[in-house]
Amino acid sequence: MSMLKSPGQIALMREAGRVVAHALKAVREHADVGISLKELDDVAAAVIRDAGAKPAFLDYHPRWASVPFPGVICASVNDAVVHGIPNGYVLEDGDLLSIDCGAFLEGWCGDAAISFTVGEGDPVDQQLIDATEAALARGIEAAQVGNKMGDVAYAIGGEAKRAGYGLLADHGGHGIGRTMHAEPPVPNIGRPGRGMKLEEGLVIAIEPMLILGGKDDYYHDEDEWTLRSANGRRAAHSEHTVAITAEGPLILTMP
Template structure:
C-alpha cells in the first residue's frame, strides 16, 4: 500500500484529527485534582462516540503486547512516559499528565498527544513540557517536501538534547492512515541527510517523548503496557498527525 495520500484522503484524515483534538481538549479541561484517569477515559469515549467515530486505542493488540490495550486514551502520570492505562488513579496536585488519543472516522485515523500539569505547576515540570512542545514544533517545521527523515529526526532530537533532556529510547512516531501505525517509522533522533525523502502526500505522526535528567532508558510496568523512565524522573509527550504538502506541513489534529 502506498504511503502517499491524495488531497481528498488528507481531508478525511483532517476530520478524524479534529475528533481527536476535541477529545484531548475536553480531557485537559476536565482534568483536575480529585478526578480519576478512568473518568477522563470515559469523557474521551463520549466525545469520540458523539462525533460518530471509534477509538483507535481501545482493544488495540499489537504482536508485542501480551494483552489488548484496555482504554480509549493513554494516560501517563509523572514518570510514566507513554502507554499509561487509564485506571482508578486519582489525580493529585502537581501531577504531570500526558494524554495520548487516537480515533477512526470513515476509516481514517488521527493520533495526537498533549502534556499538562494538574493543579499547581512546578516550573521544572512546565519547562519539560515546553521543551517537548518545542521539539514537536521543530519536527513539524522540518516535515517538508525534499527533506530527509533524518533531517526531521535531527530537528526533534537536537532540540531535546540541547535543552538537556532525555528522549525515550527505541520509540518515535510513525506513518498513519487506514491504520494507526504504518510505514514509515519517524525516529526522534537521527542524522541530517539520511533516511527516506519526504514527499508530498506523506502523512506521519510526530511524537517526541522527553524525560527529565537527560537519560533515555525505560522499563515496562507490571501492567505490561506502561513505559516508565528508568530514572524515576518525570516525562512529557507531545504529538500531532501531520501531512506533508507542497505548501508545507499541515497539522491535521487541531480543533
C-alpha cells in the same frame, strides 16, 4: 500499498484529526485534582462516540502485548512516559499528565498527544512540557517536501539533547492512515540529510517524548503497557498527525 495520500484522503484524515483534538481538549478541561484517569477516559470516549468515530486505542493488540489495551486514551502520570492505562488513579496536585488519543472516522485515523500539569505545577515540569512542545514544533517545521526523515529527527532531538533532556529509547513517531501505526518510522533522534526523502502526500505522526535527567532508558510496568523512565524522573509527550504538502506541513489534529 503506497504510503502517499491523495488530497481527498488527507481531507478525510483532517476530520478524524479534528475528533481527536476535541477529545483531548475535553480531557484537559476535565482534568483536575481528585479526578480519576478512568473518568477522563470516559470523557474522551463520549466525545469520540458523539462524533460518530471509533477509538483507535481501545482493544488495540499488537503482537508483543499479551493483553489488548483497555482504554480509549493513554494516560501517563509523572514518570510514566507513554502507554499509561486510564485506571482508578486519582490525580493529585502537581501531577504531570500526558494524554495520548487516537480515533478512526470513516476508516481514517488521527493520533495526537498533549502534556500538562494538574493543579499547582512545578516550574521544572512546565519547562519540560515547553521543551517537548518546542521539539514537536521543530519536527513539524522540518516536515517539508524534499527534506529527509533525518532532518525531522534531528530537528526533534538535537536541541532537546543539547538542553539535557532524555528522549525515550526505541520509540518515535510513525506513518498513519487506514491503520494507526504504519510505515515509515519517524525517529526522534537522527542525522540531517539521512533517511527517506519526504514526498507530498506522506502523512506521519510526529511525537517527541522527553525525560528529565538526560537518560533515555525505560522499563515496562507490571501492567505490561506503561513505559516508565528508568531514572524515575518525569516525562512529557506531545504529538500531532501531519500531512506533507507542497504548501508545507499541514497539522491534521487541530480543532
